[in-house]
Amino acid sequence: MSDAAVMSQRLAAFLSAEDSTFAGCEVADYQPIVGGISRMMARFTVKCDGRVEQFVLRADPPGGGAILETDRGAEWALIRHLVDTGGLSLPAARYFDRDGSALGTPAIIMEAIEGTSLVSAARAVDLAGQCGLGLQLADLVATVHQASVTDLPNHLARPSSWDTYLDGRIAEWAAVERSHKAPDPFMRYVGAWLDTHRPPAAPLTLVHGDFQIANVMVDGGGALSLVDWELGHIGDPREDLGWFRLVGATTPPDLIGVDEASFLARYRELTGLSDEIVNPGTVAYFTILGSAQVFSGILGQAALLAEGKVRSTAIAYTVLVQSFIHGVWLGALSALG
């Protein structure tokens, strides 16, 4: 995946086989994208008979070792559904090497967005600019949460009720901690707190599952697009808001936190959800709850590292992230009383 010459050859052969309009094409400028911690990403250019297209490759790390194990086929199906139904801004997924036989690992090839990441865009503007981006972000995530649940691909689990769903999510907490060899008292304490401080129910919706500043792209016209759909599922929409705030603490700026009141007002206006359901307290609840899945992946990989079954600097580094997240959890609980 990191050998540009090898990957360029493989991509050219794969695209030629997948799409006759790319027969005999040349792949150039293969460049790994820095920043993803679960998938391998790279940008490249395809040239064919004077036509030039930019793509992004999104693939499982060869040989395993991903911090999160997710299904590229499920992600492909969800992205294709969302692109086909329209209404939501995301890069079109064009090709899929399902079994990795052509590219060395299961991989999705998407159209590249000409622009920059929201992280860079947000760091380049002042506070007023960040507040404006926050409102755009409210529009974007409200659109996700208004997608028709009944039409979503069948592989997405349909919880029977909000209570059942939340029961399952809280149970995940205990299961994650108990499956890890080293006890994590923060998880157990917070898990017990989550169970005794449940928020009012919300309608179940499509949830991106990794809604964070690094997964939003800004195109040349300033429009936002949402990428990385590997954790898409049907759940509580406040998970996305809470997760955004958690990641915002590690990767500032937190575009919700810069003016949370305005963000939430805009979000409520667009979704029709009440302020009893969507408010800083309920978002904070999901800041904590929503971190279970990713934290589970981090703990699982840390355990494999401890057992000598994997070697990865990125995984070693996530041990530091664990401590930071502990701080965010206790901070959120302290703020909630």
Added chain:
Amino acid sequence: MITRPSTSQLLRTVSHDLLAVVAPAIDDQAVVVTVQMMAAVLDAAAVRCENEANWMRAESAAILEVAARVAAAIPDTAELDAALAASAVGDSDAVEAYERASEALSCAAEVVLGADLPDLRGEVEQLLAARLANELTVIGANFEVIGRG
């Protein structure tokens, strides 16, 4: 065994050179991020090797003292009782002993939330806060995830 320079000094020296010498010479930004992560892990390891033995001893003693009082104050704490019994066996391995004490803290934290014992709950929360303070010392102030954006 060589003790000077200390282990932490050795780690910090390598970390410094990774950032000051190695990273600037690399063109591939993905590799630069990996080098930055290496330096962060080495810096954290330097803090840990300076402190963790003392931290684990101090935390374990404080945890077991509070957890025993939680167990005495709340009926039907089978998991906590078992964790305390396991800790009472004693262990020459500091990490194992710390993990057993951590399990007792986990159990105490769970049960104290459901009990109307605000003082004991406050003590458990202080244990968590102390543990967090040590963890945050390891990762350093102003921690930001490397390579995002």
